[in-house]
Amino acid sequence: MTHTDLPNATPGSNVRFGAEIKLAFAVFAGMALLPLFMSGYLVYILPQYMIFGVLAMSLALLWGVTGILSFGQAGFFAIGGYAIGLMTGGALPFGGLILGLVAAVLLGYLVAALIGYFLFSAGVRDAYFVLVTLSLSIVVEQIAVSQSQWTGGWNGMFILRPTIDLGFVRLELFEDVPVYYAVLLAVALIYLGLYAFTRSRFGKILVGIRENEPRLLSLGVPTALHKTAAFALSGAVAALAGAMYGMHSGFVSPSLGGVLFSTEVVVWVAIAGRTSLIGALLGGIIVSSLSNFLSAVTPTYWQLALGLIFILTIAFFRGGVAGALERVVSRRKSAQS
Amino acid sequence: MTPLLTVQNLTKRFQGLVANEGVNFSLSEGEIRSVIGPNGAGKSTFISMISGHLSPSEGQIVFRGKDITAFDVQRRARLGIIRKFQTPSVFLSLTARENIELAVIASGTPSTKQNGRIDEVLDLVRMTALADSEAAILSHGQRQWLEIGLLLGARAQLLLLDEPTAGMTAEETQATVQLIRYLTQELRLSAIIIEHDINFIRDLKAPITVLHLGKVFCEGIFEDVSADPHVRNIYLGEE
Amino acid sequence: MSSLVGVLIDATLITLILALAASGLAVVFGLIGVINMGHGAMLTLGAYFTWAATTAGLPFIAAVPVAALSVAVIGLILEHVLIRHFYSRPFETLLLTWGFFMVSTEVIKIVFGADFRSVANPLPGTLEFGGLQIPAYRALVAVLSLVILLTIGIIYKKTTFGLRVRALVQNQEVASLLGQDSAFLYKQVFVAGAFLSGLAGALISPMLSIDPYIGNVYLVRSFFAVTLGGLGRLVEGTILGSFVIGGSETIFALTTSQVFAQTIVFVLAVVLLRFFPRGLLAGRS
Numbered sequence: 001m002t003h004t005d006l007p008n009a010t011p012g013s014n015v016r017f018g019a020e021i022k023l024a025f026a027v028f029a030g031m032a033l034l035p036l037f038m039s040g041y042l043v044y045i046l047p048q049y050m051i052f053g054v055l056a057m058s059l060a061l062l063w064g065v066t067g068i069l070s071f072g073q074a075g076f077f078a079i080g081g082y083a084i085g086l087m088t089g090g091a092l093p094f095g096g097l098i099l100g101l102v103a104a105v106l107l108g109y110l111v112a113a114l115i116g117y118f119l120f121s122a123g124v125r126d127a128y129f130v131l132v133t134l135s136l137s138i139v140v141e142q143i144a145v146s147q148s149q150w151t152g153g154w155n156g157m158f159i160l161r162p163t164i165d166l167g168f169v170r171l172e173l174f175e176d177v178p179v180y181y182a183v184l185l186a187v188a189l190i191y192l193g194l195y196a197f198t199r200s201r202f203g204k205i206l207v208g209i210r211e212n213e214p215r216l217l218s219l220g221v222p223t224a225l226h227k228t229a230a231f232a233l234s235g236a237v238a239a240l241a242g243a244m245y246g247m248h249s250g251f252v253s254p255s256l257g258g259v260l261f262s263t264e265v266v267v268w269v270a271i272a273g274r275t276s277l278i279g280a281l282l283g284g285i286i287v288s289s290l291s292n293f294l295s296a297v298t299p300t301y302w303q304l305a306l307g308l309i310f311i312l313t314i315a316f317f318r319g320g321v322a323g324a325l326e327r328v329v330s331r332r333k334s335a336q337s
Numbered sequence: 338m339t340p341l342l343t344v345q346n347l348t349k350r351f352q353g354l355v356a357n358e359g360v361n362f363s364l365s366e367g368e369i370r371s372v373i374g375p376n377g378a379g380k381s382t383f384i385s386m387i388s389g390h391l392s393p394s395e396g397q398i399v400f401r402g403k404d405i406t407a408f409d410v411q412r413r414a415r416l417g418i419i420r421k422f423q424t425p426s427v428f429l430s431l432t433a434r435e436n437i438e439l440a441v442i443a444s445g446t447p448s449t450k451q452n453g454r455i456d457e458v459l460d461l462v463r464m465t466a467l468a469d470s471e472a473a474i475l476s477h478g479q480r481q482w483l484e485i486g487l488l489l490g491a492r493a494q495l496l497l498l499d500e501p502t503a504g505m506t507a508e509e510t511q512a513t514v515q516l517i518r519y520l521t522q523e524l525r526l527s528a529i530i531i532e533h534d535i536n537f538i539r540d541l542k543a544p545i546t547v548l549h550l551g552k553v554f555c556e557g558i559f560e561d562v563s564a565d566p567h568v569r570n571i572y573l574g575e576e
Numbered sequence: 577m578s579s580l581v582g583v584l585i586d587a588t589l590i591t592l593i594l595a596l597a598a599s600g601l602a603v604v605f606g607l608i609g610v611i612n613m614g615h616g617a618m619l620t621l622g623a624y625f626t627w628a629a630t631t632a633g634l635p636f637i638a639a640v641p642v643a644a645l646s647v648a649v650i651g652l653i654l655e656h657v658l659i660r661h662f663y664s665r666p667f668e669t670l671l672l673t674w675g676f677f678m679v680s681t682e683v684i685k686i687v688f689g690a691d692f693r694s695v696a697n698p699l700p701g702t703l704e705f706g707g708l709q710i711p712a713y714r715a716l717v718a719v720l721s722l723v724i725l726l727t728i729g730i731i732y733k734k735t736t737f738g739l740r741v742r743a744l745v746q747n748q749e750v751a752s753l754l755g756q757d758s759a760f761l762y763k764q765v766f767v768a769g770a771f772l773s774g775l776a777g778a779l780i781s782p783m784l785s786i787d788p789y790i791g792n793v794y795l796v797r798s799f800f801a802v803t804l805g806g807l808g809r810l811v812e813g814t815i816l817g818s819f820v821i822g823g824s825e826t827i828f829a830l831t832t833s834q835v836f837a838q839t840i841v842f843v844l845a846v847v848l849l850r851f852f853p854r855g856l857l858a859g860r861s
Contacts, residue, residue, distance in 0.1 A: 127611045135842045146835040208439045211428040219443040219491040220414035307678030314671045
């Protein structure tokens with residue numbers, strides 16, 4: 001292809017980090033207070049959407065920060081879900097919660113690292129990478145369906161909520177409220193970890209890769225390795241989210257890894273704003289919960305509206321909601337000064 | 338004194354076109370070399386083969402005694418061979434400071450020394466006042482300098498400057514002469530510069546290599562080269 | 577089918593049918609670099625329009641061009657409203673055409689409902705060939721596919737229009753300097769691609785039960801087929817790529833399950849693309 005892309009200056013890409021941390025604090029504080037005002041059903045279901053938010057963050061890390069679009073995050077999500085199911089369900093001679101989580105994260109990381117290295121070292125990018133990740137989703141879904149002796153095939157796999165037994169404390173995760181706070185804590189920690197990562201030297205290099213990879217390469221940075229690491233990390237986070245989902249919802253099925261769910265994640269992140277982690281988290285939570293709620297009421301018209309919003313966002317609001325907000329804020333700031 | 342860079346018999350052929358042929362070239366530490374020639378002389382191809390963006394059809398490139406002919410762009414950059422592109426290539430949506438920061442990170446400078454180094458480089462390219470401005474709003478000339486800043490931040494030893502004063506005012510061009518002289522004389526960096534601006538080349542007072550039709554046409558100091566009628570002819574298309 | 581001849585015939589049929597399905601993408605992605613993620617949706621629309629036309633009383637032979645033209649019109653609207661502003665931004669095009677897929681799928685569900693539809697087979701019966709029974713209609717579609725591809729090839733290589741398109745493909749900047757209205761040319765090429773996708777969907781419709789996602793089976797396969805064949809190699813590339821993706825899947829499926837065969841083929845395609853980024857016919861990069 002002879003098409004040369006202009007340097008990819010993404011609007012909203014300089015989310016000023018001070019503002020982001022304050023917003024994140026507000027979000028988590030708010031969510032910590034929600035159970036006091038919410039009905040029991042919402043306390044029960046919100047953790048699932050928080051987990052989807054983590055999945056959205058895994059894409060934001062890859063797409064927003066590094067500029068690599070993947071249509072395969074659901075594939076890693078499913079890998080994590082099935083991994084935890086296999087490890088805690090007694091299907092294997094070893095297992096347990098900790099081992100299950102480690103296995104999920106490791107598997108997500110390794111699969112992504114192998115695919116990433118194989119492709120990035122050859123300079124595969126953009127459209128081809130989307131194609132490959134799309135195929136990944138298809139392949140994961142097919143494997144989940146066909147290896148039914150392990151995965152339960154189309155019928156899916158049931159997963160029991162594990163008990164966290166740390167020796168000095170034993171948590172039976174059956175009550176809604178403790179589960180809510182356990183998930184919120186986990187999500188907050190994951191967010192903080194990813195945020196710290198994006199602020200690190202490594203994170204800054206990823207931004208450089210997004211903005212002008214050839215320049216960075218000509219400055220001596222082995223960009224293919226960094227891209228591989230970014231993809232591996234996003235795969236690990238997505239798999240972790242999948243494991244959490246498996247434990248929370250108690251059920252995983254092949255469609256969790258398929259193309260339609262993978263592209264849903266892209267839609268969440270595109271609309272919310274791909275360059276902001278907290279934006280992606282919120283976007284994942286809000287759009288997925290809206291989707292589930294409205295799908296019960298009017299599935300087709302909601303999906304149609306979502307498709308139109310998606311098109312409008314890509315055509316006019318590349319930074320998504322977060323980008324638009326940031327522009328409003330910075331315009332106000334420059335008006336004041 | 339062993340030269341910093343030695344190029345032997347460097348040749349590049351594209352399908353049916355010979356862009357460079359049998360180029361021999363050497364550069365010492367702390368030396369500046371201006372490379373001039375009419376359009377199509379093979380200057381960009383030559384620089385691309387030194388930076389690693391193109392691989393030669395024939396020939397050898399030796400840098401600090403090491404044969405780097407097979408090294409890729411990234412590896413050469415790590416050795417200190419870094420290129421400033423013809424169209425300024427910086428990180429447009431990042432501030433000047435963030436731009437330099439990336440280059441300094443790329444160089445592997447330990448994190449405790451990073452901020453000091455960033456300030457140092459910003460000062461060298463006179464961007465201290467503009468440190469928090471987005472590169473996108475800088476003028477063309479300022480972006481050229483920012484890009485030189487990137488090279489410095491990344492610890493370039495051999496700067497490959499592709500038309501560094503294109504689009505600059507006379508004042509900016511003069512300042513660039515001063516900067517390059519400072520970098521090579523005080524900091525012992527070396528530079529190969531492709532340029533068209535006669536005044537710049539004259540004021541730089543550096544040895545000149547003239548390329549024509551892909552070969553080295555002649556070499557010498559400015560006074561000799563500019564007086565040479567053959568050189569004038571190749572620019573007029575008469576040779 | 578266990579005989580060698582049978583396998584080869586099956587592989588040939590599948591190759592040609594996939595090549596037909598991929599032809600629209602070969603034009604739109606291969607020539608003007610539009611990453612049309614809505615390619616599958618256009619196939620689906622072609623199938624649904626054929627169903628609607630035949631249900632309304634049109635004979636199949638008339639329904640097919642009507643369906644293909646309808647999809648071409650939709651392609652024209654899409655190009656004019658959206659795509660033409662994003663030719664230099666392939667990422668955006670990718671996402672926008674995916675948005676088109678989302679929207680058109682829902683519209684199909686609203687207009688046609690989500691139940692399975694079927695188009696009656698216009699040529700039932702089988703052909704005898706070397707002791708094997710080949711569905712007559714499948715053979716016809718395979719032959720038509722070859723005819724269509726060769727026609728595209730002739731238009732591309734031998735007509736003035738094709739010459740202008742080739743100039744555009746080689747160098748967009750120069751082509752526009754030569755006084756061509758390249759914007760209009762892009763439009764024509766995009767609409768031609770949409771027409772072909774719709775045509776493919778129409779012709780394939782009697783062979784499958786139609787649901788809103790039917791075209792997407794061909795989306796990834798078409799992309800692989802076109803890129804493996806080499807962008808711009810309209811005829812030989814599309815057929816070769818379709819053979820690697822479609823034909824080999826048939827051959828693999830003999831020894832393993834269908835699912836496993838598909839997985840192997842995708843992995844094979846990814847590996848091949850990594851080593852031959854400009855297609856199998858271009859040699860190693």
